[in-house]
Amino acid sequence: MAKFLRKNAWEKGGTFDNPDLFWYAKGVGALQSRLLSDENSWWFFAAIHGEQIGGKKFPNWNVLTGVPKVPTSPLPSPDVIKKFWNQCQHQSWYFTPWHRGYLIALEEQVRQAVISLGGPADWALPYWNYLGPGDQYKIPPAFMQETMPDGSANPLYVTARYGPKSDGNVYVPIPPISEVCQGNTIYTGSNTSTPHPGYGGPKTKFSHDGNVSGNLESNPHNLVHVKVGGQDGWMSDPDSAGLDPIFYLHHCNIDRMWAAWNTSNDNPTDPDWLNGPAASGEREFIMPVPGNDKGWVYTPAEMSNLETLDYSYDDLSLTTAPLPQKTLAQRLNKLGAQPVENLEEKNMDLGRNSELVGANAGQVQLDGSGTKTSVKLEGSSWKNVSGSLMKASVNNLPDQVYLQLENVKGTADSNVLSVSVNHQLAGYVSLFGLRNASDKDGHNGGNGLTFILNITEIIDNLFVSNNLDVNSLEVAILPDNAIPNDETITVGRVSIYREQQKL
Secondary structure, X not given: OOOEEEOEOOHHHHOOOOHHHHHHHHHHHHHHOOOOXXXXXXXXXXXXXOOOOOOOOOOOHHHOOOOOOOOOOOOOOHHHHHHHOOOOOOOOOXXXXXXXXXXXXXXXXXXXXXXXXXXXXXXXXXXXXXXXXXXHHEOOHHHOOOEOOOOOEOOOOOXXXXXXXXOOOOEOOOOOOOOHHHHOOOOOOOOOOOOOOOOOOOOOOXXXXXXXXXXXXXXXXXXXXXXXXXXXXXXXXOOOHHHOOHHHHHHHHHHHHHHHHOOOOOOOOOHHHHOOHHHHOOOOEEEEEOOEEEEEEEXXXXXXXHHHOOEEEOOOOOOOOOOOOOOHHHHHHHOOOOOOOOOOOOOXXXXXXXXXXXXXXOOEEEEOOEEEEEEEEXXXXXXXXXXXXXXXXXXXXXXXXXXXXXEEEEOOOOOEEEXXXXXXXXXXEEOOOHHHHOOOXXXXXXXXXXXXXXXXXXXXHHHHOOOOOOOEEEEEEEEOOOOOOOOOEEEEEXXXXXXXOOO
């Protein structure tokens, strides 16, 4: 039986009547009272995820204002910084195991502070299940109060949580935020298009920033970050997100979703994943923990099974049904194939036969009203799509079609883009991590972010309405928030791929 149980933060209405939240606030306050150079401080742990002290652009810690006051000195030694800081894994198959270890280490730091203040020895981090029923899409009220029940300052209260334009109403919209990723069946390598990130992310080396997010990281993770952080709030950028106490409750829910996914799906068995990047000579995953001067080193293999760790969740069930996805039988019937009944749904063998069928003329820039671009279709390749739809049957499965926004670059993460094809909504993408991914000196070499959207249903609709015989598709990209004049967001290329399927 697990020693520690993580529970829903919305128990008892998400207020300080919930003892897990009450003692979380007390523990966070204790960690915030420590110096930045203290490996057991709140600030040090935020810097483990990512930091920018002395940088030129947001989230430069030197210019962060409001409550709480963020220190930028005294700094640890350069060796300690190199060992621990700027370590988070994004756009990577290490995304889930690295953050699981990070949560365990932070949880132990807070727990020891809770115990020292007279709190329960079995305290555990709560999770914010924004996909739950009722008001759970809203941030728990305990995070919006300026004071604790005794009148003292509330360490969970952050004035910069939603940036300078906040109205104080912090929530995540359902949809587009969803659990649709839980329907994936492959950790990496399938369940989406080139370059096939799968549920957990594409195969990478050490990846403090990267190019393509896995489906769990794309939605809900990235979308929640920007929807909570808004216009320049702390949660909108990886280098300031760890400063906000709600960050850890968000990631507990992401970790809970991974644990739920593992009840019916397997993690990678590739030694490169199991042993982590240190096995190939790159940085190790290491965390400060109380009573261990050298730090705790861990691997993805050690994080892969919740049953081998000292904690569990009170609920691993889905709280909303994944977004409706048409079954293969429904799709075949829609396309006019012979009536299909009781067709056994199986995993599709995707990812080894993608073909570029169209691309726009090149880079486009987004302004405040977004941008539109025309994707020219290559005649013979596009005919293959049309042909697969015309011949659709159980024995001749129709193509899947994907749209890619390639090498999106910019200087600010606090935006969500809506993407439409021929006036039909294709989906939403979050720019969380954009600044780091666009940095030429970063791990990604400045290649920016790439986003993949399944537009198969849009193409099916065009086919059914006899509008598929076209030379191009029109793509519109609209930002949620206004893009300031001093910021630039560019899309390197908009492309469309087809993928054959087989049972």
